[in-house]
């Protein structure tokens with residue numbers, strides 16, 4: 001328990017001083033809680049002395065007693081307030097910072113990180129898991145640290161009157177701590193499992209919702225539900241197991257405290273009968289026995305909750321300490337924008353995709369990448385944008401190895417239009433503004449007009465302020481793509497990567513969009529993964545990718561003269577486009 005408490009204190013970072021101040025307030029709060037009890041014993045003694053005629057009770061004494069009581073109660077509330085003010089909001093403050101820190105890390109890790117960890121696991125970490133620490137982290141500090149500070153302070157007060165009774169209280173705490181340790185040992189095994197089942201539950205729910213169109217289209221609700229039900233059942237089973245483990249140890253922990261409290265009452269009565277304790281002190285001991293363990297009775301929950309917090313902190317550390325792809329890189333400004341691949345070899349995990357690939361795309365020229373599906377065209381683009389690092393060889397932009405540049409300083413120079421467009425659950429305006437956060441409304445509208453989306457945006461219920469559904473679900477494929485082109489136009493970067501950008505644009509708009517793209521790409525270095533013949537034919541050079549290599553390279557005029565992949569690709573394209581028209 002001590003190790004995890006220390007971990008939570010470390011987690012609170014620069015707010016640790018507030019935590020420690022809270023411990024001091026907690027100690028003072030307990031002293032002020034004990035004072036009225038001791039005051040009551042003293043007052044009772046005065047009353048007894050008055051009633052048996054030993055010493056008459058004076059008005060001054062009554063006033064002092066009343067003043068003392070008011071002072072003690074006021075002090076108690078004041079220190080309770082100070083403790084809460086110092087400690088209680090720390091969890092929320094630290095969690096908010098940690099969410100931002102994780103967001104910053106996720107932006108800088110290689111995309112391979114997301115293949116290893118599923119989105120559900122990451123989402124659970126920054127939402128439910130961090131919320132758990134946010135809610136329970138400081139509560140546990142209060143329950144455990146402040147709880148034990150409180151009980152130890154009371155034992156010290158007891159020891160002033162009678163060492164034996166204080167010893168019984170201390171023995172009760174030791175025995176209860178033993179049972180809590182046993183409960184904690186059980187929880188050490190169960191907490192990580194509970195954590196995993198929660199992650200699986202979130203991931204399965206995500207998957208189910210995301211896959212809903214497929215589930216409906218194939219009428220396979222049963223199959224999809226099975227995965228989600230399995231995750232829910234596992235979560236239920238581990239929770240039931242934890243509860244079953246919890247109950248016996250919890251009972252033993254409470255029994256130890258109750259037995260100690262009973263022992264304190266019995267011993268103080270025995271001492272009073274034998275004249276070792278005065279009657280008022282005996283009564284004071286009895287009152288103490290009721291309140292002394294109050295704070296640590298709820299420590300039972302802490303034994304398990306702390307183990308969960310430990311597991312969650314491990315998980316968060318795993319994400320936060322993920323290796324950032326550009327952690328040894330520098331912010332650099334480029335002065336040229338030619339792209340050069342030199343003997344590039346790249347594999348996703350063990351699966352080799354590119355082998356010894358070399359080519360040059362001179363500044364301000366267009367390179368069309370063509371090749372069979374799965375040949376590595378998108379991978380080439382991802383390496384230019386440094387979504388992944390090459391295994392061997394180098395990718396340079398403007399003569400600078402992208403490995404030496406931070407992602408921010410590299411991506412500042414690149415605008416991308418992806419094959420799979422992702423729009424945020426935000427307004428149309430903000431989705432376009434993503435290309436240039438400081439853009440004015442006028443600039444955004446101009447970009448939207450160039451990308452041929454202005455008219456359909458104006459037809460939306462709230463025009464540019466219309467909120468787009470999750471992932472762009474309330475727009476058609478073509479509309480989404482045009483918005484993503486508007487984003488790229490707005491960014492106005494010197495390098496443009498288009499991944500089949502016009503694939504889902506309807507023929508009516510295609511011509512206009514091609515014009516917009518021409519404006520976007522004018523005077524820039526362009527890499528386009530194109531399936532359209534016109535795009536390919538007009539490119540300054542064509543890179544034909546096959547089997548992880550550059551199988552052919554040249555202009556359209558040069559490549560049509562050669563027998564090879566390009567010629568075959570061309571005849572297939574002509575057939576396909578002829579067929580589609």
Ligand SMILES: Nc1ncnc2c1ncn2[C@@H]1O[C@H](COP(=O)(O)OP(=O)(O)OP(=O)(O)O)[C@@H](O)[C@H]1O
Pocket residue numbers: 115348351353371372373374375376377378379380
């Ligand atoms: N993140 C990834 N992890 C593992 N393998 C991947 C990943 N992304 C792509 N691949 C694999 O790498 C190969 C090349 O993929 P890539 O997307 O570059 O092909 P492509 O030529 O762009 O295909 P298409 O024309 O179908 O879009 C494919 O076999 C694909 O399955």
